[in-house]
Every structure is written in structure tokens, then in C-alpha cells.
Amino acid sequence: MIERPVTIPGRETLHAILSAPAEPTGSGVLLLNAGRLHRVGPHRLYVGLARRLATAGHHVLRFDHAGVGESKLSPAQPTIMANFLDETRRAADLLCSEAGCFRLSLIGICGGGDTAFHFAPRDERVARLILVNGSLARPGEMRALGGSASSQVTWRYYRKNMLSLEHWGRLIAGRSNRSLVWKTLRQRFRQATPPDVDSSRALWRTLLARGVEVHLIYAEGSMTLDIFDTLHRKCALAQSNVTLDVLPNADHTFTSVWSQGILLERIMSWMEHAPPALARKN
Amino acid sequence: MDWASASRLVAGTVPHPSEEGEALPRAVRMQARFFRERPALYGMHYAPESASAAPHAIVLCHPLGEEHIRSHSVFVGLAHGLTRAGFHVLRFDLRGCGDSEGALEEATLEGWLDDALAAVEHVKRESSATAVSFLGLKLGATIARRAAARIKSPGLILWDPILDGRAYLEGLRATHAAWLRGSFANKQADPPSRPSGLEVHGFVLSDVLQRQIEALAAADAEGGTVAARVLLVATADPLSTALAEDLRNGGAIATTHPIEKSDAWLKWDHQMDRVLRVAAIQRVIVGWAVRNLA
Numbered sequence: 001m002i003e004r005p006v007t008i009p010g011r012e013t014l015h016a017i018l019s020a021p022a023e024p025t026g027s028g029v030l031l032l033n034a035g036r037l038h039r040v041g042p043h044r045l046y047v048g049l050a051r052r053l054a055t056a057g058h059h060v061l062r063f064d065h066a067g068v069g070e071s072k073l074s075p076a077q078p079t080i081m082a083n084f085l086d087e088t089r090r091a092a093d094l095l096c097s098e099a100g101c102f103r104l105s106l107i108g109i110c111g112g113g114d115t116a117f118h119f120a121p122r123d124e125r126v127a128r129l130i131l132v133n134g135s136l137a138r139p140g141e142m143r144a145l146g147g148s149a150s151s152q153v154t155w156r157y158y159r160k161n162m163l164s165l166e167h168w169g170r171l172i173a174g175r176s177n178r179s180l181v182w183k184t185l186r187q188r189f190r191q192a193t194p195p196d197v198d199s200s201r202a203l204w205r206t207l208l209a210r211g212v213e214v215h216l217i218y219a220e221g222s223m224t225l226d227i228f229d230t231l232h233r234k235c236a237l238a239q240s241n242v243t244l245d246v247l248p249n250a251d252h253t254f255t256s257v258w259s260q261g262i263l264l265e266r267i268m269s270w271m272e273h274a275p276p277a278l279a280r281k282n
Numbered sequence: 283m284d285w286a287s288a289s290r291l292v293a294g295t296v297p298h299p300s301e302e303g304e305a306l307p308r309a310v311r312m313q314a315r316f317f318r319e320r321p322a323l324y325g326m327h328y329a330p331e332s333a334s335a336a337p338h339a340i341v342l343c344h345p346l347g348e349e350h351i352r353s354h355s356v357f358v359g360l361a362h363g364l365t366r367a368g369f370h371v372l373r374f375d376l377r378g379c380g381d382s383e384g385a386l387e388e389a390t391l392e393g394w395l396d397d398a399l400a401a402v403e404h405v406k407r408e409s410s411a412t413a414v415s416f417l418g419l420k421l422g423a424t425i426a427r428r429a430a431a432r433i434k435s436p437g438l439i440l441w442d443p444i445l446d447g448r449a450y451l452e453g454l455r456a457t458h459a460a461w462l463r464g465s466f467a468n469k470q471a472d473p474p475s476r477p478s479g480l481e482v483h484g485f486v487l488s489d490v491l492q493r494q495i496e497a498l499a500a501a502d503a504e505g506g507t508v509a510a511r512v513l514l515v516a517t518a519d520p521l522s523t524a525l526a527e528d529l530r531n532g533g534a535i536a537t538t539h540p541i542e543k544s545d546a547w548l549k550w551d552h553q554m555d556r557v558l559r560v561a562a563i564q565r566v567i568v569g570w571a572v573r574n575l576a
Contacts, residue, residue, distance in 0.1 A: 003322075004316065005314035007314075017381055040380055042484070043485060044351070044379075044485075069358070070312070161469070221466030248466075248469075249470040250467065251467055254484070255461065255484045256484075257484070257486055258476070
């Protein structure tokens with residue numbers, strides 16, 4: 001495996017690291033920025049993942065979107081997501097030419113999952129998606145659902161700790177955030193905004209029609225799981241090309257080292273066993 | 283100021299530091315390379331578009347683990363600010379960190395000092411610089427200080443250096459434990475894998491590195507002159523006063539800039555505050571470099 005820095009040309013140069021395998025299989029993997037974190041990912045997870053994937057024969061490109069990490073901000077499109085989609089296409093062009101591949105896998109944590117999800121229906125080269133803690137929401141949906149999802153995950157945390165004497169002790173002693181407790185309880189019984197089911201169904205059907213295999217991974221402690229439940233669960237899991245994996249006790253950025261290990265194992269295992277992304281050029 | 287504008291302020295639009303109002307900014311050329319082998323280190327060299335007769339380079343040394351990730355955009359902003367002021371800058375990743383080879387678990391202070399010295403050779407080759415100064419944040423300041431002493435640097439910028447290693451590690455342990463108490467991870471009674479060493483904020487520090495950090499103190503210099511000119515950006519307390527005194531006794535012209543005590547590199551709370559405070563510190567650093575090193 002050899003790594004080298006590469007630049008992705010365009011209106012503003014994007015900076016990236018290409019991990020090239022010693023024995024290439026013709027497979028290309030793009031790792032997409034997790035929110036505002038630069039291309040090493042949360043807790044440097046993308047570095048370890050890229051090296052493992054490259055050792056397994058994949059060309060891997062992890063790059064910084066404009067305005068993230070080393071890539072200078074230069075908004076060419078009217079929205080952040082439109083910029084991200086344009087930049088992902090440019091990164092995919094570079095990766096395909098470097099790896100000699102026509103089909104790609106996209107992997108993203110948090111915002112990277114969202115970018116991958118919205119990019120996949122627009123580009124026929126995408127064959128596989130691994131979306132980790134992606135909200136998969138559009139900006140309007142995020143605003144509408146963010147508050148209730150945050151309360152849902154807090155509620156789930158309370159339920160898990162219901163039998164903990166230490167937690168009850170903290171509540172009684174006034175060392176807990178009581179206003180958060182009441183806010184969570186109030187929100188819990190409030191009606192959430194109904195999702196746009198038709199639009200969700202159309203998205204997932206497009207991915208199925210394109211033959212895109214999708215693996216969803218959620219940490220139990222991430223509120224994106226609740227947003228996914230509200231917006232997409234029913235439509236997504238009705239499709240034969242979608243699998244879901246929920247990692248108990250993990251938090252949104254996989255802070256615990258054991259959870260990082262499990263995440264990497266699950267990704268590597270799925271990449272090994274999912275239908276290959278090496279189909280001939282369409 | 284909204285969040286996006288504030289981020290831009292830190293990430294790439296540091297106002298020109300000169301208090302005398304020099305005409306700037308200069309354009310910046312960027313060149314990324316892996317340098318040295320086993321472990322290969324990732325470095326981004328920032329060069330000013332207009333060449334100077336006697337180029338001066340500044341090597342940036344990043345802090346540890348999560349602090350490194352959260353200060354990355356700040357270092358990118360600093361690199362641009364210093365380069366626009368006429369310096370060559372090398373922003374690089376120590377072994378086991380960022381894009382460089384290796385795992386953090388294998389890192390030691392000696393290894394990182396070697397890396398910083400390799401960074402000096404690299405930036406000299408890239409820039410033909412005749413003088414190399416250092417800037418370091420937190421544990422990066424420790425590396426910068428030792429490397430500067432080794433090559434007799436003309437300049438050294440210590441930003442929030444670790445002046446009490448034991449207290450620093452205790453702080454990391456405490457904030458990690460506080461996070462864990464309020465996290466789903468506290469229910470994982472029997473993790474499938476348990477790293478040897480200290481787990482803090484998503485990274486593992488080896489026992490060796492912990493012992494080395496615990497031993498850090500204000501009087502950590504290898505003796506003698508650390509650098510000709512030093513900027514100390516630190517909380518105003520007896521330890522930083524002692525360090526400033528130590529630096530002056532070693533022959534350095536030391537300037538101090540007091541900052542508030544903060545664990546901003548580990549928390550996302552009060553983000554706007556952090557961005558504005560950091561932007562102000564960046565201006566102080568670049569301004570000092572222009573007045574003292576250019």
C-alpha cells in the first residue's frame with residue numbers, strides 16, 4: 001500500500017490523500033468528510049479505514065471539501081450541499097482515473113453519509129454506499145426534526161440508565177440537568193412533524209433501480225438514528241438492497257476505542273461480502 | 283457575525299497582522315508531500331508567491347489526539363496568515379497523527395523530536411530557508427521548544443504550552459471521564475477490546491508517552507538558549523511566569539501574551555467564543571512574527 005497526496009482540480013483545488021493498493025482489484029472507495037472534520041475523520045478513523053481498505057485491494061481517496069481542512073473555501077454553487085455534490089463528482093472523476101475503475105463505493109460518517117446518500121442517485125458510477133450515522137435529511141427536514149430527535153436520543157439514554165442508582169442519586173442531589181430531563185419528557189409526548197414519505201420512497205427506489213447496495217450503520221447514541229427512523233426506516237428497509245446495523249452503546253463519533261474497532265470490522269466485513277462494485281462500464 | 287463567517291475568519295482569512303499597515307496580502311502556494319521514510323510524515327509547505335532574499339521558515343507543531351483534530355483549521359489559518367506575511371511555513375503531522383504513518387500508541391516524545399528535526403530538513407530543501415523557527419500548541423509547544431533548542435532557532439512561539447504534565451494528563455482523564463458518564467458508552471460493561479494505555483477522547487496514549495508527559499514541567503528546556511526570540515502565549519500564572527523567567531535567563535528575548543484558561547480544544551461548547559478568541563490570538567502571533575522574525 002502506498003499513500004500520496006493528490007489535488008483535485010476545479011474552481012478551487014481540493015486536497016486529498018490517495019491510498020493505492022499493492023495489488024489493485026479495480027475497486028475505488030471515496031471517504032467523505034464527516035461534517036467539519038478534515039479528511040482524517042473523527043478520531044482519525046478514516047486514516048485507519050483507508051489503510052485497511054487499500055491493503056485489501058481498494059484504491060481509497062479521502063479529500064477535503066472546499067472550506068474544510070486544507071481546501072480553500074470558494075462557494076461555486078448556491079447551497080453547501082450543491083457544492084459538496086459537485087466536489088464529490090470531481091473527486092470521483094479523479095479516483096476513477098487513478099484506480100481505473102468504473103464503479104465506486106462511497107463511505108461517509110455523519111455529514112459524509114448525507115453527502116454520499118444525496119450524490120448516489122445522481123451518478124451512475126456509485127455501486128455501494130456505507131452510510132454511518134447519516135441523518136439522510138434535507139436541510140428543511142433537519143430543522144424540523146432536530147429538536148425532537150435530540151429528545152428521543154436523550155430519552156433512550158434515560159431508559160438505559162433507569163436502573164442506575166448513580167443516575168438517580170445525581171438527579172435527587174440536583175447534580176443532573178433537570179431542565180433537560182423535563183424538556184425531554186415534554187418533547188417525548190409531542191407529535192413530530194410527519195415525514196415526506198413519497199419523496200423518501202422515490203429516493204430509495206432510485207437506488208434500488210440503479211443496483212446500488214446500501215449498508216446503514218448507526219450508533220445507538222446518535223440522534224441521526226432517530227431522524228432516520230422518522231424519515232426513512234420504513235421505506236429503506238422495504239428495499240432488498242438495504243441492510244441496517246445498529247451498534248449498541250456507541251456514540252455519534254465513536255469516541256470509545258472499542259466502538260472504533262467494531263465500526264471498522266463491520267465496514268471491512270460488509271465491503272468483503274457485499275456484491276462487488278466492479279461491474280463493467282455502463 | 284454568523285458561524286460561517288467566524289469559521290472563515292479562523293480557517294483562511296486572518297487579517298494582516300502588521301500594525302504599521304504594510305501592503306498585503308501576498309498569494310500563497312501550497313505543496314503537499316510525504317517526507318522521510320519509516321515513518322513517512324505528511325507535510326504541507328506554504329510558500330509566499332514573492333520570494334524573499336533570505337527566506338525564513340516556520341515549522342508548526344500540532345497538539346495531541348483530539349486537540350490536534352480540533353485545532354487543525356486553526357493551524358491551516360495560521361499557515362496562511364504567516365505565509366501571506368512573507369514566511370515559508372511547514373504544517374506537518376507527527377508520526378501516529380493525522381496523515382502521517384504510524385499509530386499514536388507507538389509515539390514517544392523522542393520520536394516526535396526526530397520528526398520535528400526531519401521537518402526542518404524538509405522545509406529547508408523545499409524553501410532554501412536560511413533560518414527556521416518553530417510554533418507549537420499544547421504538547422506541540424513541548425516538541426517545538428526542544429527542536430528549537432536543538433537547532434538554535436531564531437524564533438519560537440509557545441501557545442498554551444504544557445507547564446505541568448501531571449495536571450495536563452489529569453485534565454484529560456477528568457474530561458474524558460465526564461464525557462463517559464453522560465454517554466451511552468458507560469453501559470458497555472465489558473468492551474470487546476480494551477487498549478493498554480490511557481484512553482482519552484478517542485485516542486490511546488501508551489504508558490511510555492504518559493510517563494513522559496507526566497514529567498513535563500515549566501523548566502523543561504534542554505538547557506542553554508532555547509531560541510533568540512520567544513513569544514509565550516499562555517495563561518498568566520506562576521508557572522508561565524517561571525517559564526518566561528527561565529527563557530530570559532537562557533538569553534532569549536521573551537514576550538508574553540496572556541490568554542484565558544480554557545479547555546476549548548476538547549469541547550464544542552461556546553464555539554463562537556472560541557473562534558473569536560483564537561482569531562485574536564492568531565493576529566497576535568502573526569504580528570509578533572512579522573515584527574521579530576521577518
